[in-house]
Amino acid sequence: MHGSHTTGSPYAPHTDDETAAMLEAVGVESVEDLFDIPEDVHFDGEFDIDARTERETRQLVGSVLERNDELTELLGRGHYGYYIPSLVDHLADRSEFLTSYTQYQPEVSQGFLQALFEYQSLLVELTGLGVANCSMYDAATALGEAATLADRTRKTSGHRVLVPDILRTGRRSTLENYVAGTDLEIEPYATAESTVDVPALESQLDEDVVMVYAENPTVRGAIEGRLAEIGERAADADALFVLGSDPVALSLLQKPSDVGADVVVGDASVLGLPTSYGMGLGLFATDERFLRQVPGRLVGASEDATERRAFTLTLQTREQHIRRERATSNICTNQAWVALRSAIHAATLGPSGLVELAARDVTRAETLADRVDALVGVKAPVDDRRHIREFVARIDQPARPIADDLEDRGFAVHVVGEHEIQLCVAGVDDETLEEFVDAFAEVVR
C-alpha cells in the first residue's frame, strides 16, 4: 500500500515526507507560497463537490446511467450502432494507444503513426481520392472544413454553397457556423424521392456557386443514382463537388473518385464506435491537388537515420501551431483514437466482410421495408429508390404517438414527419427485427 496521505488527489503519489523534502528543495514553507495569485482574485470558497472512492464513483455513474431506458434502437440518420468486435476494444484499450499524445516525437510513436497511416490508406482506397487526413471531429465539422477549403481554393468570385434541403439540422447548422467568417452563403436545393433533384440543382448552379454538397446514401437511406451527372455539372461551374458518406456505404456504393467528387466527408465512426450519443469521427479525403489546403493532421512515410521506412506527422506548416492565423484550420486535438478503432474494425472485416456488411444492409433494410409495407396503413419505403441501412415509412396515423407506443414496447424509431417514421437495421439482428415487425403491427392496428 502506498502513501501516508489520506486526503487529496488519489493520483498524486506524494507522501507527506516527500512533499516536505520537495518544499525544502524549492525553498518555501508551504505549497501555497508557490501560488502567485493576487488576493482580489483568490478563490476562498468551495465547489461543494464531495470526494468519493473509486467504488462509490462507479456506483454513482452506474446508477445515474441506469435511468437510460433499455431500448432496441432502429436509429441511424448518420449515427449507427454496428456490432463492435471484442478485438477492437481490447487492442484499442492498450494503454500505449490510449494514453499517448499527438505524435510530435515520431521516433517514440511509430506504432500510432503507422496505425493512422493505415487508417488514411483505408480511406484512400474507399474514396479513390489521393489524400485523407487522420481525422476531424465528426461529419458535421468535416463538412464545415470542406466549405472553408472551397472558400480558400475557389476559382471564381462565387459565394454560394448548395446543400440538399433534407440535410440534417446538426450538419447544416455546424456548416453555417464554419462559414460565418467567410462570405459564403448556404443555400438548399430541392430533393426528389429523397435524392438530388438534378434538374432543380442545375437550375441553381452557375459560376456563383463554389461548392455542391450531396450525400450517398442520403439521410433518409436512399441511394443516389445520378452522382456522376452532379459531379459533371459542378465541375462545369468550377464548383467543388463534396460528397458525404461513410466507410460501410463506401465499401459497396459508387467510388467517389468515379463520380467526380473533389472532397469526401462523413462519419467514419460507423466502424469502431457503438452508439455513443453522437460522438463521431470526421472523415476527410480529397484530391491531391488540394494537398496543401487539407485541414488537420497528416501522417506520411519517410526514412529514419538507418534508412528504414518510418512514419511522421508531415506538412505541418498547414497547421495552427506553425501557421497560426494563416492555418488551414484551427483543429489541434482530433479523434485519433477513434480513427484507430475504426481502422481495427475495418481490418477485422477485411474487404469481403466490408462489402458483405454493406450488401446485407441493403437486403435487410429492403426486406424490413417490404415487411412493414405489408401492414395496413403503412407504406414503405416512401421514396422510390434503392436503400441501404434505413428507409422512411409513411403511416396513416400520426407518427409521434406511434413512436411513443413503440417506445413502450422497447423500440426506438425516428419520427421524421407528421406521418413519417424512419427505420434503420444497422446493428439490429434479424430475430429482433421480427419482434419489431410484430410490435409495429400491433401499434398501427
Place this chain on the structure above:
Amino acid sequence: MSDDRSESGNENENGNENGHDQARWTTNGQYEPLLSEKNQTRVEIGTDVDSPLPDDLTRDDLELPDLSEPELARHYTRLSQMIYGIDSGPYPLGSCTMKYNPKFTEDVAALPSAAVHPDRSPESVQGTLEVLARLQDYLGRIGGMDAVTLQPPAGAAGEFVGIRVAAAYHEHNGEGHRYEVIIPESAHGTNFATAALGGYDVVSLPSDDAGRVDLEALDAALSEDTAALMLTNPNTLGLFERDITEIAGMVHDVGGLLYYDGANLNALLGRARPGDMGFDVMHYNVHKTFATPHGGGGPGAGPVGVVEDLAPFLPAPRVRAVDGDGDATPAEYELFDPEHTIGRVHGYQGNWLVLVKAFAYIARLGDEGLTDASAKAVLNANYLASQVDYEVPYGPFHHEFVASAGEQDAADVAKRMLDYGVHPPTTKWPEIVSEALMTEPTEVESKSTLDTLAGAFNAVASEDDEILESAPERTAARRIDQTSAARNPRLSWHALSTTDGEGDGEREE
C-alpha cells in the same frame, strides 16, 4: 539493429544507466510491415461478393488488407509496443497536461447503458442527460461560470464557440462592426487560427519584460473595434497574469469580451476561477485538466462556460433540469434551445464518451482532490525546475516552466531525452524563451520520478552536439527525416507502391 545498439549503446559510451530500449520489430530489414504488406485481397463486387444492387450503383472492387484475428491481434500489439504513453513513463509536455488517466473511467464509459443513440427521445435517456447536466454544473462551479455547454469536441472547438458567441453577442447589441481579436504573442496557435476562422483580424500583443501582458501595448491595441481579448492564465510561461483585474477592466471599458483559454486550468483548481477574474467566456480542456485520455491526439472535449449575459447565445441544444426538488424527487432533464443560440458546432452533443469520463473524474476527486491536484502540479513543476541545470528565465511559474536549452538545440535535447526513457518537454515554444523547453510534469509524478526526469535533463545538458544530433538511438525508429517526408509526401500505402524504389515492381507516373 542489435549491432547498432551494441556499438553506440549509451549505457557504455555515455554513462547512461537509466532509460529504456523501446520495442523495435523488424522484418527483412524493415520495421513492422503495414497491414497491406502482410496480406491484401482485391474483391470484385458482384463476382467475388454478391451485390444486391445493379452495377451502376456500386463500385467495381475493393482492395484491402485481409488478415485473421490472431494476425491482427499481433499487428496492433506490436504497434502498441512502439508507442510511449503516460503509462510508460513521465510525459512532461508543456501545455498538454499529460496526467495519469484513471482506469475506472474507462469502465464507466464502457457501461452498456452509456451506449445510446443521439436521436433517442429525451425521456428515454434521462441518465445521459443527468450526467451532462451534472457535469455542466460541476464545470460552472470550478470555473466560476453561470452557464456551460458541453458540445465542443475539443479545446479549439471550444475556442470557436467562444468566438462565435462573442460575435453573436456583439451583433445582438448592434456592435457587429467589431472586427479585431487581440491575442498575446505567446498564446496557443489555436487562438490565432480560431479567431481567423471566425472571420476576425488578429491583433498580436507583445509580452512585457517580465513575460506577462504588456498593459501599455494592450491599451494601444484596444479600441471600439475590439471584439475580444483571448488570454491564457497562467500564461504559457506558467506565470499568473497578476494584472488580470485591470486587464479585464480595460477590455470591458471598450466594450470587448474577455476569453479564457482553459489549457492551463490545472494550475488553479480551487485557488482561482476565471469567472472571478473577470473572464466572460472560457473553455475547459477535459482531456487535460480532468484526466481523460489523450488517445494519441484525441478525442478530447472542450466545454465552454459563460457569464449570464452570454448564456442566451450558447450552442443548441442545452440540457437543463426541470421539476426536481433536491434529493426527494430526482430531477427530470430536458433539452432546450437558448433564445439567441449560435446553433450547432457539432453534429450532435460532442464527445459523450469523453464527457462521462470527465464527470467520473471530478466526482471521484471532489473539492479536496481537485485542489490537491493543482497544489501537487505546481509543487512538481517547481521542484523539477529546482533540480534541472537549464536556466528558467521567467518566474514565479505555476504548473509549468519554460527552461532554455541555451547553446543547445532544444529539438535535439528532446530527441536525446528519449534515450533516457522519458518523454521530453514541448520544444521551441513559446518563442519568448530561446530554445525553449516547456515542461509540465503534472501532479501524478512522484519525487523519485521527478528526480529521474531531472537526471535526464541534466545528463543531456552536459552532452555535446554530436551525441545530441545522432539521438535517439534506443527508440523504435532512429531520427526521422522530416524534410523528405514533406518534400515527397507519401500519405497512404498506395503512394508507397508508386514511388518506392525498392523492388516493388510496377511503377506509375
